[in-house]
Amino acid sequence: MSLDKLEGRNPIMEALKSDREIDKILIAKGSTEGSVKKIIGHAKDKGIPVQYVERQKLNDLAESNNHQGIMAYVAAHDYSTVEEILEGARKKGKTPFVIILDEIMDPHNLGSIMRTADAVGADGIIIPKRRSVGLTAVVAKTSAGAIEYVPVAKVSNIAQTIDKLKEEGLWVAGADMSGEKEHFNQDLKGAIALVIGNEGKGVSRLIKEKCDFLVKLPMVGKIESLNASVAAAILMYEVLRQRMVAKG
Template identity: 55%
Template sequence: MKEKEKKEMENESNTLIIEGRNAVLEAFRSGRTIDKLFVLDGCQDGPVRTIVREAKKQDTILNFVGKERLSQLSGTGKHQGVIACAAAYGYSDIEDMFCLAEERGEPPFLILLDNIEDPHNLGAIIRTANLAGAHGVIIPKRRAVGLTSTVVKTSAGALNYTPVAKVTNIAKTIEELKERGLWFVCADMGGETMYSLNLTGPIGMVIGNEGEGVGRLVKEKCDFVAGIPMKGEIDSLNASVAAGVLAYEIVRQRMK
């Protein structure tokens, strides 16, 4: 099995798996967040077409796969050609984050994650977000881990208090949030030392992928690129550690 497929299987194993046509259809109709839908390739009967329509309405990621792939995902062997991967925890809306900031009488502080793939990193960042007083975490729908059971566990209860929203496009979301008065800073080792930047006021902090960092398009949307001082022989921090360091520089400046 390829490394990418292995990683996907690990993420899916930590997600609520729903099998069978009736169960999957009811999950969609109940409003449950479905991250991914796997459908037997070539299956075109009425119930399956109905499920696919519901998936498209919710912008669920659709995968048409062979019998072997479905058998790998299935825990019961009775998938009937459809398997859904549902979030282990419910998502919020970005509007919930602005409401939380308003309730606290604080300028918004949001954390945006550009394709974080490790559920332990996502859980740790959500935990840090809560402790640093961030009003929410925003993650992309594709090429990133969602709210799996591992994320819930690693967050140590922070998901009960910190809203997490899923968006189609991080760069576009930054543009929309700028219209609401937010400034954006991303962490990148080529940036200006974070201590010299003004990180007060309404702010969005962007943390990039574990291996590649913040993508070029997302970085171009940011107002500041913050470098974290490093004195050792290696040249990068773990994504969740970098998030913690930069988040607490924002906390320090906001407390002045």
């Protein structure tokens, strides 16, 4: 069975009891009695998303013949917290540098972003609990080991988290083509959180409104947007460049 999937009622119940990190639980429609009902209750108490799907979808996803109408996606690595990410920066005597991902769905994008985040010395990544890929086995593989070094916090509300980061003294910069300045003309040297949007929709309206400012990447070709992990890499390296220049 895959490292990031659990199948069957007993394995999932035991994972819940042991406080293992679970990204989401899939339940076949109509399978909500007995032990499944207890699992739903535990998941609700822990804030774990539950999705009801057709049984055929579970049949397609399952690697065993005994999923019993239920499957869970578990994290390939433990999650951190926003507080731990900021404290980690303080302990190193660093100005905080955080990446916020607004509904990134592709595990390859998250893995690539983690790899670049490690390369530029970012202190951590923040993702939402819902409508976002978690720390799956594919993410772990794509990160090329960075999953062991880059803390990832999963939060219930990105907008509220941005408010907390501002209270901690971070500036919040969103990547969006409506930005007034190109990324290289914006001061990114201080304590900062970079917001990267969804692969198709970009940064959501509410989150854009929460940003202190928006920066744009110049596009002179025929294509109007970049892959999320590429855009994130360009912005992260600009933060690193400005910090290195400032240090002389």
